Amino acid sequence: QVQLQESGPGLVKPSETLSLTCTVSGGSVSSGSYYWSWIRQPPGKGLEWIGYIYYSGSTNYNPSLKSRVTISVDTSKNQFSLKLSSVTAAETAVYYCARGPEAVTRGHFDYWGQGTLVTVSS
């Protein structure tokens, strides 16, 4: 059973950089069969895909966030990470890491972390 766990600061100041890490267990980020994604959800609102990474380091990002997002992978630690710069209060959200999509298709996100609330406030 694949499990994902987000970690990182729960409070970030406006204009600073949000940094989160996702640790994967029961599976390998190096498997090559999947991409690994970050998805967020503001309180009481819907889901937004942020971006994904492949074990090789290849990435794709939501075009609305592309200029401020960096996703990286550390295969030795079986982790992948998110950095989002110049954050605003509107980016207060629960941030999820998830497995998906599959490398061959483009379909879906099948395993999710429990999510971590990041509040942007001074």
Place this chain on the structure above:
Amino acid sequence: QSALTQPRSVSGSPGQSVTISCTGTSFDVGDYNYVSWYQQHPGKAPKLMIYDVSKRPSGVPDRFSGSKSGNTASLTISGLQAEDEADYYCCSYAGSYTFYVFGTGTKVTVL
């Protein structure tokens, strides 16, 4: 890229069927058979219920089914049960620029 449009809420009595629509465009739902549906209980992470329009992951009851016609996908819950009360989100692949767009979300209430 705008979010896919879902009804804000649907409701039904135990044992009844409810259907949630997910309306997109010819650039997302209408162009790809990569629509997925997620169930989210309060304070919990989303759970994959349907993928590739109509496929069910292992462990998901066959009461849940998916379909698509044109730019609109649908999730049907048959034989509604109390534990089905949750928020439901659709998601579609939208090509190699936008990538993924989620729906606005639908709250399912079991009366």
